[in-house]
Amino acid sequence: MRKxxxxxxxxxLDGYGAGPHQDNENPLGVxxxxxxxxxxxxxxxxxxxxxxxxxxxxxxxxxxRSFENVGAWILGRNMFGPIRGPWAxxxxxxxxxxxxxxxxxxxxxxxxxxxxxxxxxxTTFYFVTEGADAALRxxxxxxxDWDVRIGGGVATVRQYLTAGQIDEVHLAFxxxxxxxxxxxxxxxxxxxxxxxxxxxxxxxxxxxxxxxRD
Amino acid sequence: MRKxxxxxxxxxLDGYGAGPHQDNENPLGVxxxxxxxxxxxxxxxxxxxxxxxxxxxxxxxxxxRSFENVGAWILGRNMFGPIRGPWAxxxxxxxxxxxxxxxxxxxxxxxxxxxxxxxxxxTTFYFVTEGADAALRxxxxxxxDWDVRIGGGVATVRQYLTAGQIDEVHLAFxxxxxxxxxxxxxxxxxxxxxxxxxxxxxxxxxxxxxxxRD
Numbered sequence: 467m468r469k470x471x472x473x474x475x476x477x478x479l480d481g482y483g484a485g486p487h488q489d490n491e492n493p494l495g496v497x498x499x500x501x502x503x504x505x506x507x508x509x510x511x512x513x514x515x516x517x518x519x520x521x522x523x524x525x526x527x528x529x530x531r532s533f534e535n536v537g538a539w540i541l542g543r544n545m546f547g548p549i550r551g552p553w554a555x556x557x558x559x560x561x562x563x564x565x566x567x568x569x570x571x572x573x574x575x576x577x578x579x580x581x582x583x584x585x586x587x588x589t590t591f592y593f594v595t596e597g598a599d600a601a602l603r604x605x606x607x608x609x610x611d612w613d614v615r616i617g618g619g620v621a622t623v624r625q626y627l628t629a630g631q632i633d634e635v636h637l638a639f640x641x642x643x644x645x646x647x648x649x650x651x652x653x654x655x656x657x658x659x660x661x662x663x664x665x666x667x668x669x670x671x672x673x674x675x676x677x678x679r680d
Numbered sequence: 681m682r683k684x685x686x687x688x689x690x691x692x693l694d695g696y697g698a699g700p701h702q703d704n705e706n707p708l709g710v711x712x713x714x715x716x717x718x719x720x721x722x723x724x725x726x727x728x729x730x731x732x733x734x735x736x737x738x739x740x741x742x743x744x745r746s747f748e749n750v751g752a753w754i755l756g757r758n759m760f761g762p763i764r765g766p767w768a769x770x771x772x773x774x775x776x777x778x779x780x781x782x783x784x785x786x787x788x789x790x791x792x793x794x795x796x797x798x799x800x801x802x803t804t805f806y807f808v809t810e811g812a813d814a815a816l817r818x819x820x821x822x823x824x825d826w827d828v829r830i831g832g833g834v835a836t837v838r839q840y841l842t843a844g845q846i847d848e849v850h851l852a853f854x855x856x857x858x859x860x861x862x863x864x865x866x867x868x869x870x871x872x873x874x875x876x877x878x879x880x881x882x883x884x885x886x887x888x889x890x891x892x893r894d
Contacts, residue, residue: 479853479877639887644869644871645868651695656860657858677857
């Protein structure tokens with residue numbers, strides 16, 4: 467069964483999925499990296515970036531699982547890069563260096579067309595200008611029997627949640643207060659959209675909650 | 681050292697401290713009781729209401745601790761009762777029956793004067809019409825060397841947080857999504873107010889987070 471899912475999505479205790487003032491220096495906004503401390507400690511993350519060591523345990527299990535069975539990703543434009551408006555050229559290739567951690571097709575929502583970008587390790591970025599529904603259709607086609615993962619950012623996740631197109635959400639609540647930034651929950655009635663928590667698991671650096679839709 | 685504190689304050693994953701449509705049938709708003717399921721299972725709660733049994737464990741430790749060292753409480757009017765506007769008479773004596781679980785002076789914020797109300801078990805409700813600062817001053821006097829506990833509801837906690845008058849907050853995140861109601865965090869920048877999380881502990885039915893002020 468193919469799912470459309472959000473996984474390992476870090477939020478603060480006060481509901482922020484990113485800090486304010488996102489730019490080249492702060493890809494996740496000011497203090498945004500603190501949300502992901504649990505993830506960046508894991509063996510799964512270290513392996514992904516060809517680093518040695520990294521922690522085993524509950525957080526690592528959730529981190530590793532978040533990459534299993536994913537056949538395609540969808541990213542918002544801001545998650546792909548800090549550039550706004552038209553692409554000046556094709557030099558920006560994402561935040562992740564020559565070999566991004568996706569290894570499958572990644573569909574990037576943008577208003578500005580750009581040719582597909584093939585990277586090392588089997589990741590290809592496709593730039594979709596026809597909107598969120600079109601991106602989801604393309605991602606499902608590309609994923610085949612595997613899952614489609616909505617990577618983020620907050621606005622993109624909220625858009626697909628509101629449209630009723632997401633089946634499962636794994637949130638990682640980090641022990642952090644941000645106070646400002648992009649709030650995942652503001653004005654979003656998740657129970658009305660059919661979501662309820664089915665599992666809460668304490669990790670070493672975050673509390674993992676699984677939401678499913680009726 | 682005397683503290684002003686919020687303890688065992690239940691919130692949903694999406695930040696709501698009470699559901700919508702509070703009334704006589706729903707003292708905590710629609711679905712609000714679900715936030716407190718962790719608490720109502722504890723031995724501390726059962727003992728408080730002269731019931732038998734109740735669970736031991738992490739949740740119970742936090743529940744029991746929330747009543748320790750408390751010399752006075754402050755409650756918002758809505759936490760005391762569902763009545764709005766002037767008191768028709770003195771027949772409403774709170775949600776808690778003849779012997780409320782406070783056993784110390786309780787200061788109720790209201791715009792409508794009413795004589796103090798002495799209950800069984802040493803709880804006296806004082807109705808304060810001079811505002812939040814006056815209530816805090818009275819509560820500190822009454823508490824002496826003990827702590828003042830801000831009981832709620834959400835609006836009252838937010839008011840004292842914003843005023844920088846709270847030293848410590850214990851939140852219990854329940855595995856519940858409410859989607860609507862009274863949000864604790866909306867528009868409140870807790871880091872700017874000096875708060876940061878110092879402890880996260882997984883309980884059986886809630887995740888307990890302690891926030892302290894610099």
